[in-house]
Amino acid sequence: METPIIDFVMQYANGNKRRLHMPGHKGQSFLGPEKFDITEIDGADVLYSENGIIAESENNATRIFGTGKTLYSAGGSSLSVRAMLYLVTLYARNCGKENLIAAFRNVHKTYVTASSLLDFDTVWLYPAESQGIASCIITPEEVDAKISSMKKKPAALYVTSPDYLGNIADIAGLSHVCKKHGMLLAVDNAHGAYLNFLPENIHPMALGADICCDSAHKTLPVLTGGGYLHISKNAPCEILENAQRAMMNFASTSPSYLILQSLDLANKYVTDGYCERLADFCTKVSELKRVLKDAGFVLCGNEPLKITVKTKPHGYCGEEFARMLEKSGIVCEFCDPDHTVLMLTPQNECDLEEVKKAFLSIERRDCVITENAPSAAHPKSVLSPRECLFLNGTEVNAKKSLGKILCDLSVSCPPAIPIAVCGEVIDGNVMALFEYYGIKTVRVTE
Ligand SMILES: Cc1ncc(COP(=O)(O)O)c(C=O)c1O
Incomplete structure (x- = not known):
C-alpha cells in the first residue's frame, strides 16, 4: 500500500528547504516531530480537495473500508459527527423529510452540540429496561415498533455502536428497519475502526449503515485526533457529493500533517498482516476474558477488544477497582461507579499477562455492593x-x-x-x- 502523504513530507523534510511558511517552529526541533509537521504548501495538497496526495491517500482508505467515500478527520470523531449530522440534515431538507433524527439516548455530547448548531429535532429512543447512562441496547424490532407508531417519520436513525462499555448494536437489523421506513442509518462508530479487519467484518459500513464515523486514534495505532468519515456506496448521492463540503464546514483550515501522515501510514499498517495479527490477538483477549470469568469476575459487552468489568459483584465500585489495577501499573480507559473498562489493541500483546496477574491479585470481597445506578431518566424537553x-x-x-x-x-x-x-x-x-x-x-x- 502506498503512502503518498508520508512520501511527500519525507522528501520535503530531507530536502534542506528554507521554510518561509507556517508553522512557526520552521521544522526545528522543539517537542521532537517538528521536522515532519508541515502545512498546506505547494504539493502538500489541501484537505478535502478532489486531487492531490491527501485525496490519493483517502482513496486508499476508501478502498480498504469498501465505502463510497472515506474522508480523513484531523479533529477526531467530534468533527466527523458534526459533518455526519450536517449531511443528514441537508438530505432531510433537500428531500422534503422531517428535520428530525431518532437517536439512541447514549449519544456522545458532540451530538448535542451539533444539534444546537444545525437546529434539527431529536426523538430519543430508550431501552425497555434501564441499562445506566452509557448503554442503550434497543432491538431492531423495538425500533421498528417505535418508528411505526410515530406520525412524523425521522429522516435518520442515529446509533452509537460500539458503546463505551463494549456493546455492539445489531447494525444489520437496524439497517433493515431504516430501509423499511425510508430512513438513513448514521452510526457513531468512534470505538470501532478495527471492526473492519476482523475475520468477520462487522464494521457498520459492511452491515448497512449509510454513514458513520470512526476515531482511528481509539483503536488503530494512529495519533490522537485522527479519524474517518465514511459514506456508503449505497448512500443517497446528495450525501456522497456533499461530504467534503460537510467536513470543511467544521474543520480547521490548518489540519495537522502529523495526524494526516499517521492516517496515511495506517493504510499500510492495516493491509500488511494486521488482519492476521488482530485475529490472533482477539483469540488471546477472549482467552483472558475466560480466565477472568472463571476467577469470578463479572464481565459485560460483546466487543472483542474491550474488557468491561461490573465491579460491584466483586465488592468494589468501579473507581476503586480501577485504582487497584493502577497499583499494579495498569491504567484503565474509563471507570464509573459500576464499571471499569480496559481498551486493548494488538499493541497490548505484551501486557496481557500483567493484566491477568493484576486482576487475579484483586480479592473478591465478602460483601458485594448492591446499590444500583438510578434508572436512566426520560426528562421532558421544553426548549430546543x-x-x-x-x-x-x-x-x-x-x-x-x-x-x-x-x-x-x-x-x-x-x-x-x-x-x-x-x-x-x-x-x-x-x-x-x-x-x-x-x-x-x-x-x-x-
Ligand atoms: C462514542 C463517541 N463518539 C464520539 C467521540 C468523540 O471522538 P473524538 O475524541 O475522536 O473526537 C467519542 C470520544 O470519546 C466517543 O466515545
Whole structure:
C-alpha cells in the first residue's frame, strides 16, 4: 500500500528547504516531530480537495473500508459527527423529510452540540429496561415498533455502536428497519475502526449503515485526533457529493500533517498482516476474558477488544477497582461507579499477562455492593438545543435544580454521555443521576 502523504513530507523534510511558511517552529526541533509537521504548501495538497496526495491517500482508505467515500478527520470523531449530522440534515431538507433524527439516548455530547448548531429535532429512543447512562441496547424490532407508531417519520436513525462499555448494536437489523421506513442509518462508530479487519467484518459500513464515523486514534495505532468519515456506496448521492463540503464546514483550515501522515501510514499498517495479527490477538483477549470469568469476575459487552468489568459483584465500585489495577501499573480507559473498562489493541500483546496477574491479585470481597445506578431518566424537553445555545442561564447547586430547565448544552457524566440535555426539565430521576454521578452544579434558565 502506498503512502503518498508520508512520501511527500519525507522528501520535503530531507530536502534542506528554507521554510518561509507556517508553522512557526520552521521544522526545528522543539517537542521532537517538528521536522515532519508541515502545512498546506505547494504539493502538500489541501484537505478535502478532489486531487492531490491527501485525496490519493483517502482513496486508499476508501478502498480498504469498501465505502463510497472515506474522508480523513484531523479533529477526531467530534468533527466527523458534526459533518455526519450536517449531511443528514441537508438530505432531510433537500428531500422534503422531517428535520428530525431518532437517536439512541447514549449519544456522545458532540451530538448535542451539533444539534444546537444545525437546529434539527431529536426523538430519543430508550431501552425497555434501564441499562445506566452509557448503554442503550434497543432491538431492531423495538425500533421498528417505535418508528411505526410515530406520525412524523425521522429522516435518520442515529446509533452509537460500539458503546463505551463494549456493546455492539445489531447494525444489520437496524439497517433493515431504516430501509423499511425510508430512513438513513448514521452510526457513531468512534470505538470501532478495527471492526473492519476482523475475520468477520462487522464494521457498520459492511452491515448497512449509510454513514458513520470512526476515531482511528481509539483503536488503530494512529495519533490522537485522527479519524474517518465514511459514506456508503449505497448512500443517497446528495450525501456522497456533499461530504467534503460537510467536513470543511467544521474543520480547521490548518489540519495537522502529523495526524494526516499517521492516517496515511495506517493504510499500510492495516493491509500488511494486521488482519492476521488482530485475529490472533482477539483469540488471546477472549482467552483472558475466560480466565477472568472463571476467577469470578463479572464481565459485560460483546466487543472483542474491550474488557468491561461490573465491579460491584466483586465488592468494589468501579473507581476503586480501577485504582487497584493502577497499583499494579495498569491504567484503565474509563471507570464509573459500576464499571471499569480496559481498551486493548494488538499493541497490548505484551501486557496481557500483567493484566491477568493484576486482576487475579484483586480479592473478591465478602460483601458485594448492591446499590444500583438510578434508572436512566426520560426528562421532558421544553426548549430546543438551539434555543438554549444563546441563553446565559444561572449556575445553581444541582441539589436545588428540581423543576428547572437545563441550559448547559449537556450535563454529561464521564464518558461525555448526557445525563440531561439542554432544554430538558430536571425531574427527580435526573436529580438522582446527578447525585449518583457526582454532578455538583448545573446551569439552568433564569
Ligand atoms: C462514542 C463517541 N463518539 C464520539 C467521540 C468523540 O471522538 P473524538 O475524541 O475522536 O473526537 C467519542 C470520544 O470519546 C466517543 O466515545
